[in-house]
Amino acid sequence: MSEQRANHDTRERILDVAERLFMENGYEATSMRLITGAAEVNLAAVNYHFGSKEALLREVFRRRLTWLNDQRLQALDRLEAQAAGAPLKPSQILEAFFGTLLRMGEDEALGGMTFLRLLGRTLTDPAEFIRTFFAGEYAQVIDRYKRALFHALPDVPKAEIVWRLHFMLGAMSYAIAGTDVLEVVTGCGLDDLAGETVSPEDGATVHARRLAQRLMPFLLGGLRAPLPQFGDLPIRQEESPQEVADEGRGSMPHNRP
Amino acid sequence: MSEQRANHDTRERILDVAERLFMENGYEATSMRLITGAAEVNLAAVNYHFGSKEALLREVFRRRLTWLNDQRLQALDRLEAQAAGAPLKPSQILEAFFGTLLRMGEDEALGGMTFLRLLGRTLTDPAEFIRTFFAGEYAQVIDRYKRALFHALPDVPKAEIVWRLHFMLGAMSYAIAGTDVLEVVTGCGLDDLAGETVSPEDGATVHARRLAQRLMPFLLGGLRAPLPQFGDLPIRQEESPQEVADEGRGSMPHNRP
DNA sequence: TTAGAATTTAAACGAACGTTTGAACTAGAT
DNA sequence: ATCTAGTTCAAACGTTCGTTTAAATTCTAA
Numbered sequence: 001m002s003e004q005r006a007n008h009d010t011r012e013r014i015l016d017v018a019e020r021l022f023m024e025n026g027y028e029a030t031s032m033r034l035i036t037g038a039a040e041v042n043l044a045a046v047n048y049h050f051g052s053k054e055a056l057l058r059e060v061f062r063r064r065l066t067w068l069n070d071q072r073l074q075a076l077d078r079l080e081a082q083a084a085g086a087p088l089k090p091s092q093i094l095e096a097f098f099g100t101l102l103r104m105g106e107d108e109a110l111g112g113m114t115f116l117r118l119l120g121r122t123l124t125d126p127a128e129f130i131r132t133f134f135a136g137e138y139a140q141v142i143d144r145y146k147r148a149l150f151h152a153l154p155d156v157p158k159a160e161i162v163w164r165l166h167f168m169l170g171a172m173s174y175a176i177a178g179t180d181v182l183e184v185v186t187g188c189g190l191d192d193l194a195g196e197t198v199s200p201e202d203g204a205t206v207h208a209r210r211l212a213q214r215l216m217p218f219l220l221g222g223l224r225a226p227l228p229q230f231g232d233l234p235i236r237q238e239e240s241p242q243e244v245a246d247e248g249r250g251s252m253p254h255n256r257p
Numbered sequence: 258m259s260e261q262r263a264n265h266d267t268r269e270r271i272l273d274v275a276e277r278l279f280m281e282n283g284y285e286a287t288s289m290r291l292i293t294g295a296a297e298v299n300l301a302a303v304n305y306h307f308g309s310k311e312a313l314l315r316e317v318f319r320r321r322l323t324w325l326n327d328q329r330l331q332a333l334d335r336l337e338a339q340a341a342g343a344p345l346k347p348s349q350i351l352e353a354f355f356g357t358l359l360r361m362g363e364d365e366a367l368g369g370m371t372f373l374r375l376l377g378r379t380l381t382d383p384a385e386f387i388r389t390f391f392a393g394e395y396a397q398v399i400d401r402y403k404r405a406l407f408h409a410l411p412d413v414p415k416a417e418i419v420w421r422l423h424f425m426l427g428a429m430s431y432a433i434a435g436t437d438v439l440e441v442v443t444g445c446g447l448d449d450l451a452g453e454t455v456s457p458e459d460g461a462t463v464h465a466r467r468l469a470q471r472l473m474p475f476l477l478g479g480l481r482a483p484l485p486q487f488g489d490l491p492i493r494q495e496e497s498p499q500e501v502a503d504e505g506r507g508s509m510p511h512n513r514p
Numbered sequence: 515t516t517a518g519a520a521t522t523t524a525a526a527c528g529a530a531c532g533t534t535t536g537a538a539c540t541a542g543a544t
Numbered sequence: 545a546t547c548t549a550g551t552t553c554a555a556a557c558g559t560t561c562g563t564t565t566a567a568a569t570t571c572t573a574a
Contacts, residue, residue: 010521026383028285032562042523047563049521121381124434126283163471170431171424171479177381214420218479222428225478228470267551289532299553304533306551 011049013039019060019111023118027057027125054129061119061137064104064111069141071100076144087152094219097145098172102215105176105208113176113208120177123169160227168219175215268306270296275303276317276368280375284314284382311386318376318394321361321368326398328357333401344409351476354402355429359472362433362465370433370465377434380426417484425476432472 017039021030032053036043050056075096079088104110111118122130142165149161274296278287289310293300307313332353336345361367368375379387399422406418 024383026283026285028283029384031560033560042521043562044524044564045522053562121383124378124381124431126281126378127286160471164475167428167432167472167475171428174381174427174431175424213485214417215424217482217485218421218424221482222475222479225474228474288530290530299551300532301534301554302552310532 010039010041010045014041014046014049014056015060015063018056019118020114022057022060023114023121026121027127027130057122057130058133061122061133064115064119065137067110068101068104069137072097072141073144075100076148080148087154088148090149090152090223091216091220093145093148093152094168094216094223098168098216098219099212101172102208102212105211116176116208120173120175123173156227164223167222171219171222172215175211267296267298267302271298271303271306271313272317272320275313276375277371279314279317280371280378283378284384284387314379314387315390318379318390321372321376322394324367325358325361326394329354329398330401332357333405337405344411345405347406347409347480348473348477350402350405350409351425351473351480355425355473355476356469358429359465359469362468373433373465377430377432380430413484421480424479428476428479429472432468 014035018030018035021035021038024030025034032046033043035056036045039045046053046056050059076093079092079096101116105113105116123134125131146162146165149165150158153161271292275287275292278292278295281287282291289303290300292313293302296302303310303313307316333350336349336353358373362370362373380391382388403419403422406422407415410418
């Protein structure tokens with residue numbers, strides 16, 4: 001009665017909540033009851049509005065990736081129109097590709113850091129329907145940027161460029177997805193290291209901006225590193241590898257007296 | 258019956274199968290019945306030998322990470338003893354850290370590419386028990402290498418080094434974990450790009466070696482990239498200093514056409 | 515106002531999940 | 545041969561999963 005809700009409200013509320021919970025727990029570990037409970041909607045609402053849990057995840061990504069893909073292609077269009085056929089600088093290409101993404105992390109209306117971290121974590125998810133979904137969503141954009149890099153670096157073997165594009169995607173995804181992980185590992189938060197304090201509400205925005213400032217030089221340095229010389233990496237060590245300790249334990253069952 | 262099996266055989270068979278299935282499907286999507294079915298052991302065997310599904314995952318990692326951590330610390334010990342107090346070269350530190358890991362990918366007895374990909378994918382898993390497990394397993398080693406890098410790059414702010422260590426871990430993890438993902442995205446397999454054909458059984462070994470040859474220069478280039486902000490101040494470059502100017506357009510500092 | 519479509523609701527569905535149980539079986543020492 | 549501790553086994557435990565149903569409710573348009 002008095003508790004009114006606009007029709008489209010349920011859909012978007014589910015998407016917002018699912019985006020956050022998928023990021024926090026992963027796809028498999030996030031149940032329909034957890035999502036609908038946090039969104040304060042009926043359990044059947046997801047199936048009614050989206051059809052299935054898989055379709056929900058796809059829609060969570062689609063509403064952001066459609067915009068992101070457009071922005072990335074437009075940014076490249078602008079650069080290439082401005083260059084009038086001349087090769088672009090690698091830094092311009094990286095700025096268009098990674099800068100566009102990282103700017104999403106500063107805008108809460110575009111998903112903010114929540115979506116960025118969800119994206120980074122889900123890119124390596126082994127589930128088949130996720131893999132095929134991303135392949136379809138990304139194929140066009142990646143191909144455009146790959147060709148732009150080929151054109152920008154005509155003296156670098158194409159295979160090498162593809163490898164390094166791969167490495168750059170990884171550095172970015174992991175840097176976004178695993179920030180808190182590494183904070184635990186390194187024993188000190190990244191914010192502490194930055195030497196500044198910020199208000200909590202600006203935390204995500206500032207985080208995204210700092211990340212971009214740190215990440216772009218790293219990616220550029222990696223992309224333009226000297227090419228590997230064949231055989232410049234020693235494969236075998238001089239010392240023979242030690243056997244894996246079998247620690248011949250006396251058997252110790254866990255649930256038995 | 259005639260179907261005999263040594264006592265310790267069940268344990269290791271479960272570990273081998275779980276290692277592969279956790280890599281292929283992820284932790285949550287891999288059920289106990291799938292593991293025990295593939296390992297051809299009784300459903301209750303996992304709980305009997307390991308206690309729980311979580312404890313199984315921990316043991317899958319522990320039997321590899323114990324060896325890896327030892328190797329990484331020993332490699333650093335050797336380098337520091339050899340240097341006798343002098344700062345190490347960044348390339349030496351990266352070789353000790355990442356080379357030691359990538360060498361596991363060439364040795365099937367140490368888990369091979371299966372374990373490497375499982376490790377890369379699991380490092381970003383949001384599950385609490387996984388996060389705390391890795392924090393405990395990695396803390397010591399990361400801290401040693403972090404300090405080595407501080408010593409090797411005294412002119413680089415420590416915060417910057419931690420960020421770049423983070424990025425390097427990401428590039429490596431993602432490169433290992435998501436190889437097949439990017440193959441789909443880029444529309445061509447990395448093996449095709451490498452321009453060589455190998456027998457299927459050597460595939461994993463060759464893959465690991467190629468990955469190392471491509472990854473190490475990228476990581477070094479990223480680690481020694483010019484600093485952001487007031488990026489003109491130089492990072493210590495003791496070997497093959499690379500140009501930092503991006504104005505080169507077509508002419509890149511790569512040392513090979 | 516009212517018919518009809520769209521949405522929400524409570525309840526239940528069958529399947530799969532991790533785990534536990536107690537008996538049966540195995541191997542080695544006495 | 546007997547005992548004992550270690551291991552395997554089939555069966556079942558209670559819970560949670562994603563999905564479906566059909567009635568109740570709300571919204572929209574004539």
